[in-house]
Amino acid sequence: QASPSAWIDLEIPERVADLMEPVLGDILETATVQDAIEYLRAADHARQITYLYTTDADGRLTGLVVIRDLLLARPEQSLTEVMLPDPFALHARMPAGEAIRAAVHRHYPVYPVVDAERRLVGLVRGWRLFERQAIEITAQSGQMVGVDKDERVHTRLWQAFRMRHPWLQLNLLTAFLAAFVVGMFEDTITRIVALAAFLPVLAGQSGNTGCQALAITLRGLTLGDLDTYPIGKLLRKEAALGALNGVLVGLVAGIAMWLYATRTGAPDAPMLALTIVLAMTGACTGSGIFGVLVPVTLRRLGADPATASSIFLTTATDVLGMGLMLVLATTLVL
Amino acid sequence: QASPSAWIDLEIPERVADLMEPVLGDILETATVQDAIEYLRAADHARQITYLYTTDADGRLTGLVVIRDLLLARPEQSLTEVMLPDPFALHARMPAGEAIRAAVHRHYPVYPVVDAERRLVGLVRGWRLFERQAIEITAQSGQMVGVDKDERVHTRLWQAFRMRHPWLQLNLLTAFLAAFVVGMFEDTITRIVALAAFLPVLAGQSGNTGCQALAITLRGLTLGDLDTYPIGKLLRKEAALGALNGVLVGLVAGIAMWLYATRTGAPDAPMLALTIVLAMTGACTGSGIFGVLVPVTLRRLGADPATASSIFLTTATDVLGMGLMLVLATTLVL
Incomplete structure (x- = not known):
């Protein structure tokens, strides 16, 4: 549960990278289902992991594993057999507005973020994008009469x-x-x-x-x-x-x-x-x-x-x- | 992935019940972890199940099971040992606006919906609430000059x-x-x-x-x-x-x-x-x-x-x- 102040004091960022959290749940694509389950058992932040992301030796994002599918698979299977290959990902330098438009009809709880070489560099929670969108829309009635998008009640007078x-x-x-x-x-x-x-x-x-x-x-x-x-x-x-x-x-x-x-x-x-x-x-x-x-x-x-x-x-x-x-x-x- | 028309033509509903989907993933609280895994293996809509919801004999919601936790538990454990007891739930007759306020700092992907007797009656996807919120906020600049909240470009002239x-x-x-x-x-x-x-x-x-x-x-x-x-x-x-x-x-x-x-x-x-x-x-x-x-x-x-x-x-x-x-x-x- 996010604290109320996270909502209230949110700075309005310009890029996906500004909304990003560190990567959690990345695993080499050569691992097996059993490896993935053991990785989850050992992970400090297992509760915060929604999906596992498979990467190649260069750290490039190659697939997404739904944890439910680990349950349904046999332990000796390779992750490449249960993963969703080449999953949708946001780009770190993409403007936040573009990311919101891309996410509107997807509604995933978490999006992987990649760099120009498609290396996995972070995660963005879906609600962060929606929160950003709500803040954007509340700016409209002000913009109509010449108030800047970024102005809020706590903006300084000058x-x-x-x-x-x-x-x-x-x-x-x-x-x-x-x-x-x-x-x-x-x-x-x-x-x-x-x-x-x-x-x-x-x-x-x-x-x-x-x-x-x-x-x-x-x-x-x-x-x-x-x-x-x-x-x-x-x-x-x-x-x-x-x-x-x-x-x-x-x-x-x-x-x-x-x-x-x-x-x-x-x-x-x-x-x-x-x-x-x-x-x-x-x-x-x-x-x-x-x-x-x-x-x-x-x-x-x-x-x-x-x-x-x-x-x-x-x-x-x-x-x-x-x-x-x-x-x-x-x-x-x- | 929702179709674009789901976004564009969404009727503005007044109650949580209007945003509700049928229950998926409900299971008796007396079941074991192994039972739950078998239930998931057999379920037609396993891919759409994010959480399992435990109910008592009267259909009342008693707990929430994160699927990841099934992986980390022993098969013979009772669900009551791995579930989150008495989870947050929306009420079917709650106004949508109130539900949005309740959800703002939670950001769960799915919310269980209960009736007055706390019987599980449906699910609401978190993005439906955020979508509803965005639609609500875009009404503001019109409301300021006497346009009804529900008016959109396709509202009839009369x-x-x-x-x-x-x-x-x-x-x-x-x-x-x-x-x-x-x-x-x-x-x-x-x-x-x-x-x-x-x-x-x-x-x-x-x-x-x-x-x-x-x-x-x-x-x-x-x-x-x-x-x-x-x-x-x-x-x-x-x-x-x-x-x-x-x-x-x-x-x-x-x-x-x-x-x-x-x-x-x-x-x-x-x-x-x-x-x-x-x-x-x-x-x-x-x-x-x-x-x-x-x-x-x-x-x-x-x-x-x-x-x-x-x-x-x-x-x-x-x-x-x-x-x-x-x-x-x-x-x-x-």
């Missing part, structure tokens, strides 16, 4: 600052784009100041709708669902969902605008209400599409699909949502 | 709509709160329309800063880091990080406001710039604090700490960010 700050400056830069769009319509806002109050409503709704599509797409990429589900089908579904959610949320927001405009004496309350319904529908439809496109594009570019995805997405949804509202207001109301 | 829409309406309701705050300052915006363009900048920055703190807090709750790291310390760290990030991002935004105000002939450009710096610093500090408090409070209330956390957070950061900017502008500039 290190966290150094890793997060550049993304916040990027977020600011992209926010200026939205501000620039709003700025182009200063005249419209001066004449219908009610629109100012609905700027954060449009931005917030389209942002959240887009983040729903983004989260589902990322989940699909992570769990491999998108290996079999076509991206085009997902795009159409999220666009339809965005439109549907946008119309219904837009109707409520439109009514709110009608009441607000009437009360504050803004011009043409019905047309302002229509502006909100149309802008919300359009913005949420676009958000659904962007929510799928952003992580898929990041992956195509060779990046982690989660990286700053929420920052890129909200830039698009902000510009689209607020821009559409201001264009429509200028066209329909003024 | 079902996705039904699960997501209520949260979007809630998001709208909370957005009205921010709109209401902005609406209270219509007069200020009419006189300094440059502020309208900076509304989304403030909302976007404080929202993203808060989501960084939220993501790290959620990660800490998920990985158990916060069992040992005090919440108060995290709160202070995130407040400091928010302040630091806020000042630096605020300075850049303040310069932008100065240039923008000068060019558009807004009153008192330096004071407007100062307003932005102060508002950004205050809003980002508050966002850091809210980012920690939202998931911690959700958990204290007995809810999943991820549930709609981003919706609750951005409501707070929107009101704080834009409210602070408009209050300061009204006080300092007008």
